[in-house]
Amino acid sequence: SQQGEEDPQALSIQEGENATMNCSYKTSINNLQWYRQNSGRGLVHLILIRSNEREKHSGRLRVTLDTSKKSSSLLITASRAADTASYFCATVVTGTASKLTFGTGTRLQVTL
């Protein structure tokens, strides 16, 4: 079963705009990670935020985590056509040291 759900399911923006994706999850977590997947390819890790962190940056990525609301957001600034992909949040549930549970994904389309 899916632990998280992303919102929106699909997002279409123009190059240069910012893209925001949200993730909600159900149970207490150790950390939350975001992954990117190009069509038909494997997943690539983008960023990890631990349960005691509220915000993290990496290049054009900004991730926030609100454990009280069991939600996270991923912001991609100044988007590029190459950012077109599916984005998944994934959680490590407290007490399960190794298993990563993925959400349903947001499909991002960046047009020129």
Added chain:
Amino acid sequence: DTGVSQDPRHKITKRGQNVTFRCDPISEHNRLYWYRQTLGQGPEFLTYFQNEAQLEKSRLLSDRFSAERPKGSFSTLEIQRTEQGDSAMYLCASRPPWGLAGVDTGELFFGEGSRLTVL
């Protein structure tokens, strides 16, 4: 190439046949995971190995599915008597030893997947 390698990348089979997928993780990674992903969905956890020990299996892994990692290096995932519902992308991922400072960042390293189509 030092990434996670999966073989074959694509497999088309007829219903009822057996199929086997192989995963070669990054060499120093002792933890290995199998996931299944259907179109438009996120990856679903199937099973997890630490070295050669299979420590966790999902309810999704029916009796027709078996995974092994005999020497703690490569792993195989076998599906017996395939059904059309088994059509999916089968993803393998690996991770360095737990808590290894400076190495284990918590991320999984994924292969490119093995796409199965059951006719």
